[in-house]
Amino acid sequence: MQAAVVGLLMGAVYGLMALGLALLFGVMRTINFAHGAMFTLGGYAFVVVSEVSGVPSAVAVLAAPVAAFAVGWLVHASLLSPRPDPNVRYTDYVLIVTFAVTIVMVNGATIVFGPQFKRPPSISPETVQVLDLALGADRFVAAATAVLAAVALWGVLRYTFTGRAWRALAQNPIGAAVVGIDEKRAHRSAFATASGLAGVAGGVLAPLTSVFPNSGVTPLLISFVVLVIGGLGSMAGALLGGLLVGVVTSLGVVYISSAYSDIYAYVLMLAVLLIRPAGLLTRATRTY
Amino acid sequence: MSDVALQGTGLIKSFGGITAVGGVSVQLAPGAIVGVLGPNGSGKTTLMSMLAGLVRPDKGRVEVTGHDVTRSAPFSLKRRPVACTLQNPRVFASLTVRENLELALYAKRRHRASAASGISEILERLHLGHVQSVRAAELSGGQRKLVDLARALVVRPQVLLADEPTAGVSHAAQALMTEVLSVAADQGTAVLLVSHDLPWTFSICRRILFLTRGELLVEGTVDEVRHDPRITDAYLR
Numbered sequence: 001m002q003a004a005v006v007g008l009l010m011g012a013v014y015g016l017m018a019l020g021l022a023l024l025f026g027v028m029r030t031i032n033f034a035h036g037a038m039f040t041l042g043g044y045a046f047v048v049v050s051e052v053s054g055v056p057s058a059v060a061v062l063a064a065p066v067a068a069f070a071v072g073w074l075v076h077a078s079l080l081s082p083r084p085d086p087n088v089r090y091t092d093y094v095l096i097v098t099f100a101v102t103i104v105m106v107n108g109a110t111i112v113f114g115p116q117f118k119r120p121p122s123i124s125p126e127t128v129q130v131l132d133l134a135l136g137a138d139r140f141v142a143a144a145t146a147v148l149a150a151v152a153l154w155g156v157l158r159y160t161f162t163g164r165a166w167r168a169l170a171q172n173p174i175g176a177a178v179v180g181i182d183e184k185r186a187h188r189s190a191f192a193t194a195s196g197l198a199g200v201a202g203g204v205l206a207p208l209t210s211v212f213p214n215s216g217v218t219p220l221l222i223s224f225v226v227l228v229i230g231g232l233g234s235m236a237g238a239l240l241g242g243l244l245v246g247v248v249t250s251l252g253v254v255y256i257s258s259a260y261s262d263i264y265a266y267v268l269m270l271a272v273l274l275i276r277p278a279g280l281l282t283r284a285t286r287t288y
Numbered sequence: 289m290s291d292v293a294l295q296g297t298g299l300i301k302s303f304g305g306i307t308a309v310g311g312v313s314v315q316l317a318p319g320a321i322v323g324v325l326g327p328n329g330s331g332k333t334t335l336m337s338m339l340a341g342l343v344r345p346d347k348g349r350v351e352v353t354g355h356d357v358t359r360s361a362p363f364s365l366k367r368r369p370v371a372c373t374l375q376n377p378r379v380f381a382s383l384t385v386r387e388n389l390e391l392a393l394y395a396k397r398r399h400r401a402s403a404a405s406g407i408s409e410i411l412e413r414l415h416l417g418h419v420q421s422v423r424a425a426e427l428s429g430g431q432r433k434l435v436d437l438a439r440a441l442v443v444r445p446q447v448l449l450a451d452e453p454t455a456g457v458s459h460a461a462q463a464l465m466t467e468v469l470s471v472a473a474d475q476g477t478a479v480l481l482v483s484h485d486l487p488w489t490f491s492i493c494r495r496i497l498f499l500t501r502g503e504l505l506v507e508g509t510v511d512e513v514r515h516d517p518r519i520t521d522a523y524l525r
Contacts, residue, residue, distance in 0.1 A: 161394040168380045168391060175378025177342060179388075179439060180371075180395035182361070 002133040003254040004247050009135075009143040011246020016146035017201045017219050018226035018238035019153060020194035026170035026233040027190040030091040034075065034098040036220025037105035038068040038195040042202030043211030044109060047120045057123045061203045068199020073192035075101055080191065081184055102216075109213040117210040142204035149200050150239055153193070157235075166190050170233065218262070225265045229272045231279025240280060244268060292354065293318045293478035294339065294370070294447045299348035301334050308334040310502040311348070316447065316478040321469065323489040324482045325513075326499035327523055332482045333375065335499065336449050339480065340372040353446060371445035375452045377436035381425035385416055385435050388424055392439045410438045413468055430457040437465060441472055448472060451482045466492050490514060498522070 017039065024032050042064030050060035079101065084093040124137035157163035165186045168176045176183065201219065202211070209215065226245050230237025245265045252264035272280060294316040301309045309331040316322055324332045337343035339350055341360060350358045352370060371392075379388050389407045411417045414434045419427065424435060433453060440448055448469075454462050469492060473479050483489045489496070496513040498506040500522040506513055513519060 161391070164380075164383060164387060164391050165395065167382060171380050171382060172378050174342075174374070175380060178340075178372055178374060178378050179392040180443070181391070182395075 002131055003250045005130050005133070006135065006139070007247035007250025008243055009139045009246070010250065011243035012143040012146040012239075013201050013205055013242070014219070014222050014226050014245050015239040015242020016149055016197055017223040018230065018242050019150055019235060020197035021223050021227050022230070022233055022235050022238040023153070023166070023190055023197070024194045025227070026235075027166045028091070028094065028187050030094040031224075032098045032191070032194060033095060033220075034072075034101040034105065035194065035198050035223060036216030037102045038072060038198035038216070039202035039205075039219050040109060040211060040213065040216035041071055041105065042068045042199030043120075043206035043215060044113060044118070045199070046203045046206050047118045047211055050120045057121045057207070060120065061123055061206075064203025064206075065196040065199040068202070069192045069196035072195025073188060075195075076188040076191040081188065106213045106216075113213070115213060117212050119210045120206050122207045123204070136208070138204075138207045142208065145200060145204045149197060150235075153197070153235070156193075162186070162189050222265055225269045227279075228269050229280060231282025234279065234281045237279055237281035244280075291317060293320070293352065294480070295349075295351040296335070296339050297349045297351075299335065299338050299345045299350070301331075301338060301343060301345050307502050309338065309345075309499075312497075312499065312502070312504050313348075314339070314480070314497060316480060318446070318476045318478055319473050320495065321473050321479040321481065321493050323493035323496045324480060324499060325484075325486065325489060325496060325519075326505075329501075330499040330522075331502040332499055333451055334502075336372065336451050336480065336482050339447075340370055340449050342372075369446040370449060371440035371443050371447075372449040373433075373436040373440050373451060373453055375455065377429075377432040379424040379427075379432050379435050379439070382423060384421050384423055385411065385427070385438075386420040388435055389439050389442045392443055406442055406444070410442050410468075413471075414438050414464055430461050433457050434461055434464070437468065441468065441477075445477060447478045447480070449480045449482075452484065453481065454483065454485045454488050462488060 017035070021032065021035055024030065045063040045067035046061050049055065049063040050057060053060065079097050080094060084090065122136070122138050123141045126137045127134045128137050128140055157167060165176070165181045168179070168181055169183060169186050173183070202216065222245060226238060226241035229244060230239070230241030245268060248268045249261060249264045253261050292315055296312070296314045299309055299312050300307070312331070312335055314335070324335065326332050334343060338345045341357065345358065349356060380391065383391065386407060389411070393407070408417070411420050414437065416431065416434055416438060419431065424432060427435065433456065437450065437453060440450070453465055457465070469479055481489060481493060490510045493510060496508065496510055497504060498513055498519055505518055505522060506516050
């Protein structure tokens, strides 16, 4: 039971990471390899603001989404807006460029911060008693933030012009052009928002897992797994997939062995692929 | 207002070595309703797509109210005050009918306050008021066509391009379209209709362009085109 609670708390953050990828996959039909680097950036932004300004952690952590959003915006504006050679598919171009961005960001972090682990101060140092298990309140803060961010994203998608433009582009790119949606601007805001979501996840997890130049790699890989489990492009699927991965990993660690903690998510993914190849919340489609 | 709402000059477009449109020119005055007819593969939709900015011509020039918009993006109403509807209605299934219209209005940078009455008015005129809160996914094919037209007209474009607007719609919906398009033309919108529906096109248009194999075969009034023997030949060839 306790393992399930811990799993749900972590799963919410995995879901948040995957939510950003799902948003981008829906709107831009491609994968952002720099998503993990944005996670790391969020963690470093929290560490730096906390050390330099001395403001309370609950305030300093806000730097995480802001920094990741801003860098995401810049990356899109400077590297992803110019159309490549027409013989190169734009989706492939995004894959390669974001992979390059990851390399630059990881090495940049190594030069600036060094390879060692950095840990920002706890956001909420208390402990919370769940049945007979005492858990750090930071886990609950992380999960609650993830849920809030997911609700905020839902609100943006449902009620704002930008969100509706994203949905329109995801559903029908030609229709979006016909009604006058500026695809490039919509892509840019989606890219920055997805980066911001990764930044949030990186910020709230930093006090729990520490930050180092490659700290975004595992969350990125887990996000891909979550995305496949939930169904590519499905927002609700990303959240559900995140929770499932969190719970299964946590139960596996407790009841099987902690030595294989990275494997349980992949086993779950294989199981889902066998049963529902299109993911849990995506309607199966078949192409002839 | 310029004497010419839309001018396409010497438009050429090829796809993989096959010429879809081979040097067609078209001119629309404000308030004109012009029909583009022709057999399948005659280049009607390609011509419309170039005028709408959805396809960039290989050669030629598109001007709207005297401004060259050949290379302008289709989304900028300021640069290209053109709206269009496509053969397959591209409504957004998960948005309601009203949200579909709102999205078009916001995208074209119209003011929000003036938008509400415009949306209600066009929905009422097309008998869509009762479904304005219904998601487009739940509409019939004919209703989607009407929503598509409403979405194009609500931005009050200076030029409206409509590809097969009456395909698959009932006679009642067709009559509504005729009325709404006539009103838009009376208010100064230049309308270009691409259609296979000859009786309807002849009934609403004042001038007809007839394309075949990517070239303009005949241009004239409805009567001139209707009685031109080359038209029958083109369809029977």
